[in-house]
Structures are given as structure tokens and as C-alpha cells.
Amino acid sequence: VTLTDNVSDEGQLSYRIGAAGSTYYFQKQAGGLSSLVDASNNDWINFHPTPWTSAGGGYRGIPNVYANGIFHPGWTTGTSSIVSQGPLKIRVRSVTNNGLWESLWDFYPGYATNTIVKAGGTYWWLYEGTPGGSLDQNTDFMVRSDNRKTMLSVRTNDDIPTDEWVYFSDPNVNRSLFVSHHEDDSLIDEYHPMTDT
Structure with a gap:
């Protein structure tokens, strides 16, 4: 794992x-991921500050946990620092300017984990991005832990069963983004395409 x-x-x-063929761009004042580039140079997030209020730009990012820019690319609501750095793991800590929110990211070869250490209220964890570099609702799909496969044109709005994970796939690039919540809950897990961008 490398850090610049x-x-x-x-x-x-x-x-x-840089981590095993993927490159993460973590905005330090935002405390969130603005780009996740695969080995074929496809950006699975594709955040852009313009247009700001758009699914094709400013809405994108990971984890986008709360309104008013908490851990959301493009915002300047906090500071980030490197806690530890080695060949197998880099740890990044982000704290909001008001001190109410704290997040830890651990980057490993092949995957990353995010832990919300301190929450200033209830929150969500979002992947707002572009599977394979661009959203194609006719071919891109997701698979949930109960083996239910849906095209990304289909809205879902229910609780994912016990093992709370989902992966988003782009068959044109033959890659997926796997997202997991390590604790079971009874909260609603929602997916919907905001637009066709």
C-alpha cells in the first residue's frame, strides 16, 4: 500500500x-473519497465539484454520512491525518471542525474499511458513484447477500438480510465494488438511480 x-x-x-491495482483519492478537508480508480483507469466514484447539486457531479462520494458535508467530497468541514502507515495498511483519521464526528479509514491491498468512531447524530453510509466509470442502467447490476440480483435501473427499499452486503457490478469491465456493513440491523437499505448519469 502506497501513500502520496x-x-x-x-x-x-x-x-x-495505491492498493493492489486500485487508487483511492481521499480529500483531506472533506474526510471522504472523491475517486476510486481501478486498474483500467475507471473511476467508480467520479466526484466533480460542478455541477454541485447534481447526481452527475457534487452528490457523488463515499461515505457521505450526513447532511451539510460530513465526510463528503468537496466540503471543507474537517481535517484528516495519517495515524499509521506501512506496507500492508494505511490508517487515516478524520474529525469534523465542530468535533462531533470522527471517522477512521484503513486501506489494505485489495480493500478498505471505514469505521465511524464518533457520530454527532443518526447517519447513513452512501456509495454515490459510477460503477465501472459510468452508470449504465441497462447492463450494470447489484447483487445482495440473499443472492437477489437487480439491474441498477431498479429501485430497492428494504432491509438486507442478516449478512448485510451488496456488490455493484459493471460487466463491461468485469469488475465489482463490494460494500459490507459488519453489523446486522433492521434499518432500511435503499438503492435508487438519481438520474442516468
């Missing part, structure tokens, strides 16, 4: 973290 500091990504200084 102070790389500009979409208008903000970022950490660039």
Missing part, C-alpha cells in the same frame, strides 16, 4: 493511496 500526500483531486488536497 497533497495530491489535488477535484479541487482539494488529497491523499492518493
